[in-house]
Amino acid sequence: MKSLTRYLTFNVPARMDFVNITGEVDAAVRDSGVMEGLCLVNSMHITSSVFINDDESGLHADYKTWLEDLAPHDPKRYRHNLTGEDNADAHHKRQIMGREVVVAITKGRLDFGTWERIFYGEFDGRRKKRVLVKIIGE
Amino acid sequence: MKSLTRYLTFNVPARMDFVNITGEVDAAVRDSGVMEGLCLVNSMHITSSVFINDDESGLHADYKTWLEDLAPHDPKRYRHNLTGEDNADAHHKRQIMGREVVVAITKGRLDFGTWERIFYGEFDGRRKKRVLVKIIGE
Amino acid sequence: MKSLTRYLTFNVPARMDFVNITGEVDAAVRDSGVMEGLCLVNSMHITSSVFINDDESGLHADYKTWLEDLAPHDPKRYRHNLTGEDNADAHHKRQIMGREVVVAITKGRLDFGTWERIFYGEFDGRRKKRVLVKIIGE
Numbered sequence: 535m536k537s538l539t540r541y542l543t544f545n546v547p548a549r550m551d552f553v554n555i556t557g558e559v560d561a562a563v564r565d566s567g568v569m570e571g572l573c574l575v576n577s578m579h580i581t582s583s584v585f586i587n588d589d590e591s592g593l594h595a596d597y598k599t600w601l602e603d604l605a606p607h608d609p610k611r612y613r614h615n616l617t618g619e620d621n622a623d624a625h626h627k628r629q630i631m632g633r634e635v636v637v638a639i640t641k642g643r644l645d646f647g648t649w650e651r652i653f654y655g656e657f658d659g660r661r662k663k664r665v666l667v668k669i670i671g672e
Numbered sequence: 673m674k675s676l677t678r679y680l681t682f683n684v685p686a687r688m689d690f691v692n693i694t695g696e697v698d699a700a701v702r703d704s705g706v707m708e709g710l711c712l713v714n715s716m717h718i719t720s721s722v723f724i725n726d727d728e729s730g731l732h733a734d735y736k737t738w739l740e741d742l743a744p745h746d747p748k749r750y751r752h753n754l755t756g757e758d759n760a761d762a763h764h765k766r767q768i769m770g771r772e773v774v775v776a777i778t779k780g781r782l783d784f785g786t787w788e789r790i791f792y793g794e795f796d797g798r799r800k801k802r803v804l805v806k807i808i809g810e
Numbered sequence: 811m812k813s814l815t816r817y818l819t820f821n822v823p824a825r826m827d828f829v830n831i832t833g834e835v836d837a838a839v840r841d842s843g844v845m846e847g848l849c850l851v852n853s854m855h856i857t858s859s860v861f862i863n864d865d866e867s868g869l870h871a872d873y874k875t876w877l878e879d880l881a882p883h884d885p886k887r888y889r890h891n892l893t894g895e896d897n898a899d900a901h902h903k904r905q906i907m908g909r910e911v912v913v914a915i916t917k918g919r920l921d922f923g924t925w926e927r928i929f930y931g932e933f934d935g936r937r938k939k940r941v942l943v944k945i946i947g948e
Binding site: 742 | 892
């Protein structure tokens with residue numbers, strides 16, 4: 535069995551935004567030498583997500599509006615914010631969008647449908663965050 | 673390490689519906705010869721889901737009502753639809769229900785609780801879609 | 811390839827609550843002897859979740875309020891409840907919070923960010939439930 539572990543680092547200048555990380559994950563798959571296996575990609579933080587969807591700016595704007603409606607950034611709304619934080623909304627948004635994706639590796643490549651792209655979803659940005667890529671297989 | 677890759681094809685006649693695919697995934701596990709391992713099942717599209725829940729028609733009707741309430745199919749509501757699409761709602765519904773499931777294989781079978789069943793969740797149907805089953809283990 | 815399968819049992823006294831199970835999963839990883847691999851942790855039931863977030867009681871209270879707002883426990887609201895059940899809301903809450911997590915194992919330990927903790931999320935408690943931990947790697 536082969537394995538590869540890689541940490542990607544982000545510092546997103548906005549409070550909420552989405553970053554296409556497909557290229558970085560694809561490079562890790564190639565570097566691993568794994569031909570058949572699984573690739574886990576997860577946020578190492580609890581106020582951000584890794585998810586797969588379309589790389590279309592209108593859709594990303596829609597997601598931001600929708601998530602803000604489902605879990606508004608309102609520092610007075612949440613008990614979590616009594617701890618001195620103001621990011622309770624980010625913990626909620628992350629649950630909608632998910633922590634991680636697991637992607638198949640087939641013949642040495644990410645086994646993706648036509649429009650699948652991997653995104654880092656930031657909901658409490660303006661600070662350093664990390665994403666883990668873990669690959670196992672043969 | 674053994675592995676198996678299989679593509680399932682669907683053409684769901686409704687815009688939104690749920691299809692029990694447990695039998696197809698179970699057959700792939702048996703064909704793989706894997707006794708201990710992991711089985712990934714994911715939609716290869718960004719407007720549909722793979723999820724695990726109950727095979728009960730009342731619950732599925734409830735899910736449809738709920739998802740339509742959380743992300744209505746309204747072509748004028750979303751910026752994504754300015755690109756000529758009318759399926760922005762499907763991209764949102766898919767995030768609630770998820771892209772993929774990972775299931776344990778123990779003693780050559782899906783290691784499931786009593787009521788766990790795997791579903792393909794379609795939110796933009798009436799066209800050909802694919803699901804990937806990837807199995808690794810020994 | 812090494813593997814380990816472990817079943818954790820819970821009987822949560824409240825209808826909805828969150829239990830930190832990081833210690834149990836960590837013990838399973840150590841017992842497996844796997845140094846590099848993947849660890850799947852999933853609910854074996856369709857009215858409960860396994861998810862990763864912060865171990866902060868205010869946030870957990872916020873989650874309960876939010877989930878109750880998104881999918882209220884109202885026995886008359888759902889068609890599923892016509893089957894004699896009263897837990898349709900729990901099937902909905904579980905989809906928001908997710909069924910499973912997949913965690914990387916690196917150098918024999920859960921490869922976690924500073925604040926990541928694994929929770930069992932119960933939405934239809936006061937009965938025996940099971941969580942599956944499946945580890946594969948080398």
